[in-house]
Amino acid sequence: MDSLLSKIDSPSDLKKLSVPALRVLAGELREYITQTVLVNGGHLSSNLGSVELTLALHYVFDAPRDDVLWDVGHQAYAHKIICGRRERFKRLRKNDGITGFPSVKESEYDAFTMGHSSTSLSLALGFSRAAALRGERKNVVSVIGDGAFTGGLAFEALNDAGQEGAKMIIVLNDNEMSISKNVGGVSKYFEKLRLSRGYAKFKHNLKKGVSALPFFGDKIVNALDLSKDAFKTVIKSSRMFEQMGIRYYGPFDGHDIRNLIEVFRAVKDLDGPVLVHVVTKKGSGFAAAEIDPERYHGVAPRSAAAPAPSFSDVAGQTLADIADANPDIVAITAAMCDGTGLNPYYVRHSTRYFDVGIAEQHAAAMAAGLAKKGFKPYFAVYSTFLQRAYDQILHDVCINKLPVTFLVDRAGVAGGDGVTHQGVFDLSYLSMLPDMTVCTPKDGAELRAMIEWSQSFFAPLAIRYPKAYRAEYGFCAPVESGKWEVIREGGGKVFILCAGNRALDIAIGAADAEIVNARFVKPLDTEYLSSKIPRGALVVTVEDNVKRGGFGEAVTAFFNDAGVAVKVRNLALRDEFIENLDIGEVFAQNGLTAENIKNLIKKSEKSLK
Numbered sequence: 001m002d003s004l005l006s007k008i009d010s011p012s013d014l015k016k017l018s019v020p021a022l023r024v025l026a027g028e029l030r031e032y033i034t035q036t037v038l039v040n041g042g043h044l045s046s047n048l049g050s051v052e053l054t055l056a057l058h059y060v061f062d063a064p065r066d067d068v069l070w071d072v073g074h075q076a077y078a079h080k081i082i083c084g085r086r087e088r089f090k091r092l093r094k095n096d097g098i099t100g101f102p103s104v105k106e107s108e109y110d111a112f113t114m115g116h117s118s119t120s121l122s123l124a125l126g127f128s129r130a131a132a133l134r135g136e137r138k139n140v141v142s143v144i145g146d147g148a149f150t151g152g153l154a155f156e157a158l159n160d161a162g163q164e165g166a167k168m169i170i171v172l173n174d175n176e177m178s179i180s181k182n183v184g185g186v187s188k189y190f191e192k193l194r195l196s197r198g199y200a201k202f203k204h205n206l207k208k209g210v211s212a213l214p215f216f217g218d219k220i221v222n223a224l225d226l227s228k229d230a231f232k233t234v235i236k237s238s239r240m241f242e243q244m245g246i247r248y249y250g251p252f253d254g255h256d257i258r259n260l261i262e263v264f265r266a267v268k269d270l271d272g273p274v275l276v277h278v279v280t281k282k283g284s285g286f287a288a289a290e291i292d293p294e295r296y297h298g299v300a301p302r303s304a305a306a307p308a309p310s311f312s313d314v315a316g317q318t319l320a321d322i323a324d325a326n327p328d329i330v331a332i333t334a335a336m337c338d339g340t341g342l343n344p345y346y347v348r349h350s351t352r353y354f355d356v357g358i359a360e361q362h363a364a365a366m367a368a369g370l371a372k373k374g375f376k377p378y379f380a381v382y383s384t385f386l387q388r389a390y391d392q393i394l395h396d397v398c399i400n401k402l403p404v405t406f407l408v409d410r411a412g413v414a415g416g417d418g419v420t421h422q423g424v425f426d427l428s429y430l431s432m433l434p435d436m437t438v439c440t441p442k443d444g445a446e447l448r449a450m451i452e453w454s455q456s457f458f459a460p461l462a463i464r465y466p467k468a469y470r471a472e473y474g475f476c477a478p479v480e481s482g483k484w485e486v487i488r489e490g491g492g493k494v495f496i497l498c499a500g501n502r503a504l505d506i507a508i509g510a511a512d513a514e515i516v517n518a519r520f521v522k523p524l525d526t527e528y529l530s531s532k533i534p535r536g537a538l539v540v541t542v543e544d545n546v547k548r549g550g551f552g553e554a555v556t557a558f559f560n561d562a563g564v565a566v567k568v569r570n571l572a573l574r575d576e577f578i579e580n581l582d583i584g585e586v587f588a589q590n591g592l593t594a595e596n597i598k599n600l601i602k603k604s605e606k607s608l609k
């Protein structure tokens, strides 16, 4: 490789380059990111939008001594490449390569392991306070998108940062987009800032009014060789932040490297919280992504196989269909319309559709409010992001016993998105809540049947499924709370109880046994368990959820409590965070295989006779 990029092994190599050379490097990075993501899959639009920003930040700040935090972390590919992972980037989202999000296990330049939205300001404040307590002088920078800014956690941090003047630099990367078009009052406010001012040029605007500010004084004005007027207008247009005690600069063109470098140099080492507003274009430099940034937000890996049918599509389509005849239905998303399959619903029922921004807590509580007033809310949400709304599920939905349905998508082992995106805790964290019902379909037809049935179910309900399923089974017993479906009669003493389609996929390949679609994880089908399973039987439970608090433990507890002597073996995930990026390997490592079920049965053969 005879490129500039081939010479960049760390940010110190970057610092030797001229601004024109940095621009060339930006082009090379874009090309490299695009070519890799189109093959391996990953986040494309956001990464193309943040290339110049990344270069300017690493040019000015001194990571890893200075902490640079990437909110969500899905836009940190250029950062990874220039921070020592250029070659490994070819194996993006592979076990022998690198992950798609910042990871402290991967590099000292990744200040934190992250993947969920809106955390970076709180983390930065923690870093900043830690430095202050130790008497260290350093910069803590967090890069946060306008989408991530809609998360309540970000505002909690701002409120805290402003009150005591903590030293931190917030870079607001505003591209008007979350995954879809950004929503809400905050996003409108950013738009106003953008439109009212046009781009601020550092030389002409920023430097000028600095001495008017109580924080700065003449010293900095002299140091920067500044004069006064224009900066005042920058300040005036950002009252919200200023009144919170956070100095605002911007908006700046986030693709103008020279200007960005000047801005970052100016704010580096300042005391107190500072917000630099930069405007970028999602998908920048790759025409298809610029035109349709949502489509290229997350790109699937190139594959020869036809895509598997999607539970998300079934969920969105079914919801749209039942809402035609049921005016009480409302649908809610926390900025994940496309991912959760809600597009057809949105098209047909836009007045009963609410995109609340990246605000899962608010979505769950707001759903409770709608339910209390007689509506039938469906909150479609990824399992991993629903974790954030735990107290709202418990306090607002369950204690108030409200008929909110959670369509829990991307449940189970996550694969390429990695450790922060695993959906392997939901069966545990949902089924331990009183009054919550939890079910999990074996295929698309069953998901459709469950959603149709849920219209007449007036209590908290979670329907949990991964992204895709293998194929339709071709049959589906009527859905009834707490009733399972026998997939294959056994006639012997071995019973395999499966929670969800992935568990069934495994069990189907196992030997002679009764195979049960345990479609309700809560309540269990106690009638089946007590009437069909004889003493001395072998019961194998299978689930792609952690063992602790999961389906299998509930079945074991049932037999213990009933005093029935059966041998129960729980196949589930170990009590550890899953770093492996390959779903098949995770299943194998945890014994979730047909082979393992066969061995278990073989070992028990003698005692079963």
Ligand SMILES: Cc1ncc(C[n+]2csc(CCOP(=O)(O)OP(=O)(O)O)c2C)c(N)n1
Pocket: 046, 049, 072, 074, 075, 115, 116, 117, 144, 145, 146, 147, 148, 149, 173, 175, 177, 178, 179, 282, 334, 335, 336, 358, 360, 385, 388
């Ligand atoms: C708590 C949580 N909810 C949802 C997501 C899924 N998600 C990943 S990126 C993203 C959009 C972020 O938008 P923004 O911060 O503006 O960054 P951009 O992609 O526009 O650069 C969303 C909703 C998440 N990572 N975390």
